[in-house]
Amino acid sequence: MARGNDWMDSGSCVVLRPDLPWTGEWFDATLGQLAAMSRTCHTCPVQLDCAERADRLRVTAGFWAGRYHDPNALDLVRIHDRRARAAVELGGAA
Numbered sequence: 001m002a003r004g005n006d007w008m009d010s011g012s013c014v015v016l017r018p019d020l021p022w023t024g025e026w027f028d029a030t031l032g033q034l035a036a037m038s039r040t041c042h043t044c045p046v047q048l049d050c051a052e053r054a055d056r057l058r059v060t061a062g063f064w065a066g067r068y069h070d071p072n073a074l075d076l077v078r079i080h081d082r083r084a085r086a087a088v089e090l091g092g093a094a
């Protein structure tokens with residue numbers, strides 16, 4: 001790590017899913033979008049760089065390395081995640 005910001009160009013959010021609301025407000029994202037962003041980060045080749053940058057900058061907004069960084073959003077995102085998993089397990093749409 002600590003190799004500049006070139007890694008950002010390789011982020012799956014940029015390469016694969018620029019259509020998702022990465023920098024939007026968490027409460028505007030649908031359950032399907034939250035699940036899609038979680039999945040995208042989970043397989044991202046630069047997730048460690050992303051997490052390190054988010055921690056270093058103490059970001060307080062946006063979806064970084066698998067979660068929203070709005071401190072007020074964390075519990076609600078976890079609730080969204082549980083609801084999305086339950087919907088998938090029940091055969092419903094997330």
Ligand code: SF4
Pocket residue numbers: 008010011012013014040041042044045046047050051063064065066
């Ligand atoms: S971990 Fe997620 S937010 Fe970070 S660069 Fe990868 S896809 Fe983008």
